[in-house]
Amino acid sequence: MTRFHKHTLLLNADYSALAICDIYKAFLLVFLEKAEIVNAAEGEYLHTVDKAYPVPSIIKLRRYVNIPYQKVILSKSNIFKRDANQCVYCDTKKDLTLDHVLPRSRGGKSTWKNLVTACQSCNSKKGDRTPEEAQMPMRHQPFRPSFLMMLQNNGLNQNHWLPYLKSS
Ligand SMILES: [Zn+2]
Known part of the structure; x- marks a missing residue:
């Protein structure tokens, strides 16, 4: 198969956004008939020796998966993601x-x-002080992000995903 560095938006059976996965996992879910393609990347195909398959850009699970509440895990990478990978003091x-x-x-x-x-x-400039004491105002106040917000901020988004990433 040709190597792609692409991602697929995974939707629940009711079209609510669940996750972003790589296209191989998406392809497998479709192949196993656990999901169906909602949107395929235009003009792009996964090639095997004798066949070409459309690259899934958005897929939807055939059966609804009940996920009551998806909590975002507090981790370094999720904090970076929430802050758009920018220093809250100087934007670098x-x-x-x-x-x-x-x-x-x-x-x-x-x-x-x-x-x-x-x-x-x-x-290190801030050291053992609060932002006020150090006179280093933050560009935004830290907050607990929602699951959907983390999907919106992942930096992989494609335009046609956006309607599915809006909070209802
Ligand atoms: Zn900085």
């Missing part, structure tokens, strides 16, 4: 680290509301 995208808004040494917890993406140099 380089040398990113995690910063505790209220420093850990002063009782600051590792929570969505106390962790932000900060570059190496802002992080």
Whole structure:
């Protein structure tokens, strides 16, 4: 098969967005008849020795999967993602680290509301101070992101996915 670096939006049977997966997993779900193609990438095909298959861009599960609440896991990469991979103090995208808004040494917890993406140099400049004390205002306040928001901010989105990523 030709190598693709593409992703597929996976929808539940009711067209609500579930996940983003790579096209091989999507292809397999379609092949196993667990999902059907809602939208195929135009003019792109997965080639096997004797066949060409459309590249699934959006697929939908045939059977509804009941997922009551998808919680976003607090992790370094999810915090980076929430903050659009930018330092909240200076906007740079380089040398990113995690910063505790209220420093850990002063009782600051590792929570969505106390962790932000900060570059190496802002992080050491801020040191053991709060943003107010360091006079380093944040470009946005940290928050707990919703599952749908994380799907919207993943940087892989294709335009025709957007109608499925809007919150209802
Ligand atoms: Zn910075």
